[in-house]
Amino acid sequence: MQTRCERDGQTEIGIIEHEGHEFTALGANVNGPHIAAYTTRRNGELVLTTWCGATMLACRSSVIETFWNEAFAVLFRLANQRFIVGYSLGEGMLFRGELLVDCTEDAKHKAMKLSDYWAEVDADDEAQFEDE
Numbered sequence: 001m002q003t004r005c006e007r008d009g010q011t012e013i014g015i016i017e018h019e020g021h022e023f024t025a026l027g028a029n030v031n032g033p034h035i036a037a038y039t040t041r042r043n044g045e046l047v048l049t050t051w052c053g054a055t056m057l058a059c060r061s062s063v064i065e066t067f068w069n070e071a072f073a074v075l076f077r078l079a080n081q082r083f084i085v086g087y088s089l090g091e092g093m094l095f096r097g098e099l100l101v102d103c104t105e106d107a108k109h110k111a112m113k114l115s116d117y118w119a120e121v122d123a124d125d126e127a128q129f130e131d132e
Contacts, residue, residue, distance in 0.1 A: 027051030
């Protein structure tokens with residue numbers, strides 16, 4: 001089995017070759033203020049990476065809440081009152097977040113709202129998968 005990534009602008013495509021077949025999936029991407037990436041820890045700090053493991057963002061982060069299924073809400077603090085807030089299914093898993101610029105709303109509150117939304121989407125997906 002071999003893996004590789006291809007980039008098209010701000011979109012990454014992850015490719016796995018296995019037994020002569022090629023499987024592709026959307027990897028990390030940035031679309032306007034929306035960000036999809038993967039979480040990992042490096043030197044004790046939470047960072048966002050591409051599917052292939054390249055660092056997308058390494059800055060001060062705070063896990064706001066950890067959920068029963070090891071998912072967590074996280075807030076990345078950028079310069080000039082900017083934040084990236086979002087939700088991850090756990091370390092090494094998909095992170096879905098949003099860039100907040102000149103955040104007038106409390107960033108922690110926004111992180112929790114996004115996390116609640118994605119947790120509900122994930123629970124619905126899991127329930128649908130179990131029904132099939």
